[in-house]
Amino acid sequence: MKFATLPNGTLDGKLILVSKDLLTAVDVSSIAPNLLHAIQNWETVESDLNAVYEQLNTRKASEIFDFDPSVCLAPMPRSPQWLDASAFTNHGRLMEQAFNTDPIENFDTIPVMYQGASDDFQGPTADMPMPSEEDGIDFEGEFGVIMSEVPMSTSAEKAVEHIRLIVQINDWSLRALGPREMNSGFGFLQAKPSSSFAPVAVTPDELGDAWKNGRVNMHLHVSWNGQRFGEPHGSEMNFSFPQLIAHAARSRRLTAGCVLGSGTVSNVSRAAGSACISERRVIEKIDLGEIKTGFMRFGDSVRMQAKYDDGSDGPFGVIEQRVVENSSAG
Amino acid sequence: MKFATLPNGTLDGKLILVSKDLLTAVDVSSIAPNLLHAIQNWETVESDLNAVYEQLNTRKASEIFDFDPSVCLAPMPRSPQWLDASAFTNHGRLMEQAFNTDPIENFDTIPVMYQGASDDFQGPTADMPMPSEEDGIDFEGEFGVIMSEVPMSTSAEKAVEHIRLIVQINDWSLRALGPREMNSGFGFLQAKPSSSFAPVAVTPDELGDAWKNGRVNMHLHVSWNGQRFGEPHGSEMNFSFPQLIAHAARSRRLTAGCVLGSGTVSNVSRAAGSACISERRVIEKIDLGEIKTGFMRFGDSVRMQAKYDDGSDGPFGVIEQRVVENSSAG
Numbered sequence: 001m002k003f004a005t006l007p008n009g010t011l012d013g014k015l016i017l018v019s020k021d022l023l024t025a026v027d028v029s030s031i032a033p034n035l036l037h038a039i040q041n042w043e044t045v046e047s048d049l050n051a052v053y054e055q056l057n058t059r060k061a062s063e064i065f066d067f068d069p070s071v072c073l074a075p076m077p078r079s080p081q082w083l084d085a086s087a088f089t090n091h092g093r094l095m096e097q098a099f100n101t102d103p104i105e106n107f108d109t110i111p112v113m114y115q116g117a118s119d120d121f122q123g124p125t126a127d128m129p130m131p132s133e134e135d136g137i138d139f140e141g142e143f144g145v146i147m148s149e150v151p152m153s154t155s156a157e158k159a160v161e162h163i164r165l166i167v168q169i170n171d172w173s174l175r176a177l178g179p180r181e182m183n184s185g186f187g188f189l190q191a192k193p194s195s196s197f198a199p200v201a202v203t204p205d206e207l208g209d210a211w212k213n214g215r216v217n218m219h220l221h222v223s224w225n226g227q228r229f230g231e232p233h234g235s236e237m238n239f240s241f242p243q244l245i246a247h248a249a250r251s252r253r254l255t256a257g258c259v260l261g262s263g264t265v266s267n268v269s270r271a272a273g274s275a276c277i278s279e280r281r282v283i284e285k286i287d288l289g290e291i292k293t294g295f296m297r298f299g300d301s302v303r304m305q306a307k308y309d310d311g312s313d314g315p316f317g318v319i320e321q322r323v324v325e326n327s328s329a330g
Numbered sequence: 331m332k333f334a335t336l337p338n339g340t341l342d343g344k345l346i347l348v349s350k351d352l353l354t355a356v357d358v359s360s361i362a363p364n365l366l367h368a369i370q371n372w373e374t375v376e377s378d379l380n381a382v383y384e385q386l387n388t389r390k391a392s393e394i395f396d397f398d399p400s401v402c403l404a405p406m407p408r409s410p411q412w413l414d415a416s417a418f419t420n421h422g423r424l425m426e427q428a429f430n431t432d433p434i435e436n437f438d439t440i441p442v443m444y445q446g447a448s449d450d451f452q453g454p455t456a457d458m459p460m461p462s463e464e465d466g467i468d469f470e471g472e473f474g475v476i477m478s479e480v481p482m483s484t485s486a487e488k489a490v491e492h493i494r495l496i497v498q499i500n501d502w503s504l505r506a507l508g509p510r511e512m513n514s515g516f517g518f519l520q521a522k523p524s525s526s527f528a529p530v531a532v533t534p535d536e537l538g539d540a541w542k543n544g545r546v547n548m549h550l551h552v553s554w555n556g557q558r559f560g561e562p563h564g565s566e567m568n569f570s571f572p573q574l575i576a577h578a579a580r581s582r583r584l585t586a587g588c589v590l591g592s593g594t595v596s597n598v599s600r601a602a603g604s605a606c607i608s609e610r611r612v613i614e615k616i617d618l619g620e621i622k623t624g625f626m627r628f629g630d631s632v633r634m635q636a637k638y639d640d641g642s643d644g645p646f647g648v649i650e651q652r653v654v655e656n657s658s659a660g
Contacts, residue, residue, distance in 0.1 A: 011585075078410065078585075080449030083519070104514045112516040115445045119410030119585040131483045131581055151658040153461045174581055184434045186416070186442040187517020190580040250520040251461055251504055253658070255341075255408075255449040328481040328583070 001053045003035055003201045005073045012036055013073045018200055019056050025067040026056045035076045039164055040256045042148055069317045074121035075201035081258040082118035083248045085111050089238040091266035091279055098282035111239045111247045114187045122196040124319045129326035136175030137296040137323055141275030141304045143216040143234050144169045144261040145241045150254040159245035168198035168306050168316035169261050175278050198316035206315050210308055214240030218306045218314050220265045222275050225300055230273020232265040298325045331383045333365055333531045335403045342366055343403045348530055349386050355397040356386045365406045369494055370586040399647045404451035405531035411588040412448035413578045415441050419568040421596035421609055428612035441569045441577045444517045452526040454649045459656035466505030467626040467653055471605030471634045473546040473564050474499045474591040475571045480584040489575035498528035498636050498646035499591050505608050528646035536645050540638055544570030548636045548644050550595045552605050555630055560603020562595040628655045
């Protein structure tokens with residue numbers, strides 16, 4: 001199944017099902033008012049949702065309408081937890097090499113992960129207000145999963161059963177604020193504004209062979225102000241999503257609807273480009289001896305879309321966002 | 331006003347108002363079904379809640395019942411964000427001295443803060459399942475605030491207006507897991523299981539003179555297995571709650587209902603004792619040359635209660651919890 005969320009004045013929005021071809025949709029809020037509710041009550045609502053999804057794809061459902069991804073909110077505008085890993089260790093190794101820092105202890109065997117804000121997820125076309133261009137405004141293209149309730153100390157073997165949906169994420173980052181927060185040992189907080197999501201969240205079966213080894217085996221195509229930036233492939237993730245879930249649940253219960261991210265998609269091959277500016281910058285430092293690329297400016301845009309290995313469009317739809325100057329401050 | 335939450339089968343529980351003397355209560359779920367809803371709709375519900383609170387304290391309200399804190403959930407069982415600082419810098423300085431580590435950069439001028447799980451807050455008497463005694467099971471006594479919506483980049487001067495409620499917290503910690511997570515730079519995740527709360531959340535006016543300089547000027551009395559452990563005073567907090575809120579909102583909006591914690595209450599005077607075991611251990615290391623105190627074992631209990639300077643009981647009620655072995659794992 002493919003899910004999206006339309007604004008309806010509530011914090012969680014209104015749940016719709018989107019057809020396999022992403023062209024049409026149907027309101028399923030009478031079955032589950034929003035996606036969080038659907039995940040919390042999956043056993044109760046799954047078969048009804050599946051029935052409507054089948055009717056939608058065979059055009060037998062009533063009240064089918066055109067799907068307009070540009071008006072969508074994040075599929076789940078607020079979630080119980082947002083846990084973000086750095087599971088493509090190539091990215092971390094590049095950072096260490098460029099800045100000549102000590103390797104993170106057990107980086108290859110124990111995932112690194114922080115918890116970020118999950119109460120204010122942004123939709124695929126939302127303008128992103130940021131306080132200052134001096135903060136090193138960066139995008140970060142990721143894949144992620146949304147889970148059913150995961151009991152404390154669930155193993156990686158069992159964790160795979162808790163993956164309900166797969167999502168595509170832009171994990172906005174403020175790079176100038178990161179080093180101090182990492183050096184403090186307390187981790188990222190100011191360096192991580194609210195994240196944004198592609199419009200469509202999909203059940204794993206929708207990916208077919210592209211969901212393999214607990215990884216999203218697709219290219220994540222990223223462009224910045226219309227210029228190609230990279231299309232790294234999700235298969236090089238060093239920890240699988242089930243391994244990451246087991247790490248996250250080591251000493252806590254994850255209530256239904258938590259979101260777990262892969263960290264920026266990153267490939268060893270330089271030809272793949274990057275899914276975040278900071279990675280291009282460290283590659284420039286390593287390969288060219290100097291950093292040439294700056295961070296985003298107000299008015300800049302970023303576009304992200306997953307594609308299958310055959311070049312066809314992925315199931316998540318497109319993230320296309322613009323950075324703007326924050327004007328809300330008190 | 332004083333609020334508490336009773337179980338009713340929902341994730342957020344049922345809101346009640348508790349009398350000033352903590353002896354009686356009244357169901358106010360017809361005004362706001364739960365505390366999160368009340369905070370989200372404060373302007374709409376505040377005057378009605380105040381009217382009932384006055385009736386409760388003058389015993390004119392209908393359907394007054396005896397308040398039983400032992401059956402309470404956390405005042406807000408789930409919150410949009412749980413942000414925990416380490417605002418008593420004495421605690422951090424002791425850690426550095428004992429382990430001979432480098433001081434955290436700008437520790438006296440910029441708060442350190444991580445984000446923890448806010449989807450599974452535990453009540454004041456809940457048994458705490460933990461995966462292993464080898465993890466260094468520790469309690470951590472804190473004060474905290476619950477906020478209205480805080481716009482991005484709100485100043486400390488304006489942040490004080492967003493403090494709706496004050497709470498007392500037990501920030502459970504697994505000390506054996508902390509150093510690796512700090513060294514990774516990504517901060518605490520496995521080292522911080524779900525936190526627990528005293529039963530009563532109060533508006534700042536309830537504290538009278540004990541709410542001063544954006545700090546809770548009360549002793550936090552902590553005992554472990556019935557033995558006095560410490561009663562450090564909240565006035566020594568090096569950053570005020572409004573300063574901490576401004577730090578948290580630097581690059582993100584805090585939606586209504588976020589909880590911000592002070593970090594373990596810690597005083598320079600050794601006579602005050604400590605509000606967490608790890609601090610006693612580092613004091614032993616510094617003063618005695620060796621660590622004598624171990625961490626908690628399954629079956630151990632901890633009790634926390636805030637008291638006014640005149641020795642009278644604080645308004646939050648008592649946290650009294652037992653550590654048990656986790657048995658839920660998959």
